[in-house]
Amino acid sequence: MKQKLSCLLIDDDRDDQEIFKLALQDVNEEVHFLSADDGVEGxxxxxxxxxxxxxxxxxxxxxxxxxxxxxxAAIRSQPHLSGIPVVIYSTSSDPKDIQDTKALGATDYVVKQYSITSLKEILRRFFN
Structure with missing residues (x-):
């Protein structure tokens, strides 16, 4: 039996959480979605x-x-979490942010999309 995929979004913007959830459901309704409002809660x-x-x-x-x-950095320091792909999902397209997060162990870096269609295209890379 195929294992059900799950996704955690850690983002303080509730609107961004809702848009992400809707886009994810359209891409793959089987994915279990969790969200947290900030890093501490996550x-x-x-x-x-x-x-x-x-x-x-x-x-x-x-x-x-x-x-x-x-x-x-906290996620990567936890042995049981260190292997989980962490995708930075930010409005920042600053090359320094991209470089810094890759150095900290980010798997990928995605700039937040203003179009739900564009977000769905990105999510298909991970959940199709």
Whole structure:
């Protein structure tokens, strides 16, 4: 039996969470979607054991309480989480952010799309 995919989005913007969820459902309705409002909440969710470990983590950079870069470093420092692909999902297209997050262990870097159609095209790369 094929394992059900799961995805965790860590992003402080509730509208972005909803758009991401809708796009993901259109791409693959079988994917279990979880979200967290910031890095602290995301790490708590990952450590709680309450949910299955996600197959993918999408992570915003600019968030209160804990930046995406700090959250990425914390994820990569946890042995049971270190192998999960972490995709940075940010409005920033700054080459320094891309370089810094790749150095911290990001699997990929996606600039947030203003079109749900464009977002779906990106998500198909991961969930089709």
């Amino acid at each position: 790490l708590q969710l990952l450590k709680s054991g309450e949910h299955e470990t996600p197959n993918f983590i999408f992570l915003d950079l600019n968030m209160p309480r804990m930046t995406g870069k700090d959250c990425l």
